[in-house]
Amino acid sequence: MKLAHVALWTCDLDAAAAFWQRHFGATVGAPYRSQRRPGFVSRFAVLPGDTVRVELMTGPWLHGPAGDERPGWDHLALSLGSTEAVDALAERCRAEGALVSPPRHTGDGFYEAVLAMPDGTRIEITA
Numbered sequence: 001m002k003l004a005h006v007a008l009w010t011c012d013l014d015a016a017a018a019f020w021q022r023h024f025g026a027t028v029g030a031p032y033r034s035q036r037r038p039g040f041v042s043r044f045a046v047l048p049g050d051t052v053r054v055e056l057m058t059g060p061w062l063h064g065p066a067g068d069e070r071p072g073w074d075h076l077a078l079s080l081g082s083t084e085a086v087d088a089l090a091e092r093c094r095a096e097g098a099l100v101s102p103p104r105h106t107g108d109g110f111y112e113a114v115l116a117m118p119d120g121t122r123i124e125i126t127a
Contacts, residue, residue, distance in 0.1 A: 004077040004126050005044065007055035009062055011071055013041055016056045020045035026054070032108045042108070075114075077124035083111050086127050090115075 010016040013031070020026040026045035034040040042057040055077075062071060080086055086103050090113040093099040100122060101114035111127040 001081065002079050003052075004079040004124070005053040005055050006076045007042075007057055007074045007124075009057050009059075009069055009071050009074055011058065011062050013043060013056055013058040017043050017045060020047075020054060020056070024048075028056075035107055075122040075124055077112070077126055079126045081127065083127045086111060086113055086125050089113070089125055 008016075017028040021028055024045075025048045029044045029046070032042050034042075037059070039060045040057065041059070042055055045054045045056060047053070057074065059069070061069060080089065083103070090099055090103050093113075093115045094102070098115050098117075099113065100116045101112075103111065103113040105111050112124050115123045115125060117123065
């Protein structure tokens with residue numbers, strides 16, 4: 001198991017990408033626009049060494065009244081190494097009431113499920 005990425009919400013995706021490039025030497029990927037969630041756009045900033053990734057995310061809802069999603073850290077993602085491992089852990093978490101989103105293939109090429117800790121903090125598990 002390894003840390004796959006950490007994610008944060010930002011109101012200005014381009015400024016955040018430039019910040020990570022300028023101050024940390026990150027290579028920032030092209031924007032991904034979700035077809036499933038209109039307005040959601042993200043970019044991955046890969047730090048030197050190609051092992052640490054920061055997912056920069058934005059959406060129009062960040063500019064409105066405070067809700068569940070606001071600027072700042074959102075989740076971390078753990079790579080379990082296989083779809084079978086994701087499915088098994090997701091099923092255990094479903095039985096305990098900790099599964100937020102079942103396993104699925106995302107539009108940006110991941111196989112993931114989303115879990116919640118008892119306090120609601122989200123953790124993505126990926127293949």
